[in-house]
Amino acid sequence: MVANPGGGSSDADGGPVRHIPVLLTEVIEALAPSSGKVILDGTFGAGGYTSAILASGADVIALDRDPTAIAAGQALVEKHSGHLTLIQSQFSQLAEHAPEGGLDGIVLDIGVSSMQIDEAERGFSFQKNGPLDMRMSASGVSAADVVNHAKLADLIRIFVYLGEEKQAPRIAHAIEKRRAEQPFETTRDLAGLIETVTPRKAKDKIHPATRVFQALRIFVNDELGELAAALFAAEQVLKPGGRLVVVTFHSLEDRIVKKFFADRSGRSTGSRHLPIVHERAATFDAIGKAMVSASDGEAAVNPRARSAKLRAGLRTGAPAEPADLSIFELPNLATLGKLGG
Template structure:
């Protein structure tokens, strides 16, 4: 998902930052990988976490939905003599790849890879002209499909909720007018329109296209739904004493992780759709502080770390909880889009 810069800028939608594993020391402290353990890295990317876990002596099952990441990690697979399994899969399906005895740990870095940003042909960056795509798995509905075919009301909700874009209505209506004459095919097509609708002012810290690109990427890849399902899958897959470590970069992502751990803490929490009053079994206990951020030193070296938040939980022996998505209080945006508007 979006890797935000400290000023609220989702770096993942803009410029290039060399991939450096975020909060690596804190991740390892929370995960505590040991020889003989099996740790699942659900977001392999460039292999930063996986490499460190292997060095600590644990075996790793690593997943990535991006086929290019799988191809790029084959040298690491060969170098580790069977201790690393690298699988092309969405992390929402991680329980399908867990061993029968369960996992000792799961780690997820919920950020878009800098490798994806750097490839103009993937269409993630508004600073690089390329096809308006944004699909991490290279399949399914693209950003161009959404921009060219979704109803205006759907675009407004996507830009407003997933991008927290204040000018969502104005941009969506301008898109509707433009596509009636000419369809959007490249990232530059969309950036040019947004810049006309919402020109950048000298005091603006982020580019006016930042939030729209973020919203489209999150929507196209169902990133919030994937994260929610991955938390449920990790809960099912971890053995008692197993550790779940999540690094997120955006308030929407962190809110999902925070609500999950709160719900699994045994406290009487709920949503407006399903109020809960009774206490429930403790499925996860908090590891360390409820939330850990980057140090000033790391943020200075790696701007991607500025908005990173780490939350971690220790799996108890209690049975897995309900997989009802209502605990996250998310709108069903996936059902909004009616193609062919």
């Protein structure tokens, strides 16, 4: 993943970066894998976390929604025959792949991988011209479908909420005018229009298209909904004493994880302006610091780590809570599932 050094973070604008697992030492410390344990890596990618977990002696069930990652990971499966199971699946469905006795740990590294960014044909980066795609699973509605067919109001809401883009109305209006004449097909096509509408200033640290590309990627892959569902699923399948470790790369993701662990700590207020209404049995206790970020040294070596945040929780013996999405205060964005039809 590639961090955005200005404002919120994004991994849409990165050029070629050799894949280095972010916060690897801190992840393994929080996860505490060891021989006899079964750990689920919900975001296999290039296998960085999985390899380190296997080295501890633990068995790994690894998931990835990207068929390319699954194909590339077969060599690692063969190397660790019997100790690594690699499955193409969204991590929101992790409960379907957990063993009957439950899991000792789950790790999630949220966002797009540097390998996906480097592949121009995937359409994640505007620095590499390719089809305007952005689908991690290579199926479903593409970014081009959204840009060319979504209603103006929906585009604005997507860019504002998922990209935190201040120029969202201006960019969306320009897209609507241009697509009436000619549909958008490539990453450079869209990035060029955005750069014309909101020219880059000398003081700007990021490209004008960064936040729009981030918003489209998150929307196309339902990344926030996937993360929320995965957290609920993890609560269901972790054994008492099991560990949930999540690494995020921008504020929207981190906010969801923070809200989840706060809600599952057993205290409920309903409002920050009112006293506690009631206490609930905690389903997770904090592991170490509430949030861990990369050291200056790691960030200097690995740009992807600059905006990374790690949060971790230890599963208690309390029954899992209902999967209530309202705790995340997610937006009710328009349903665009038929755009690709």
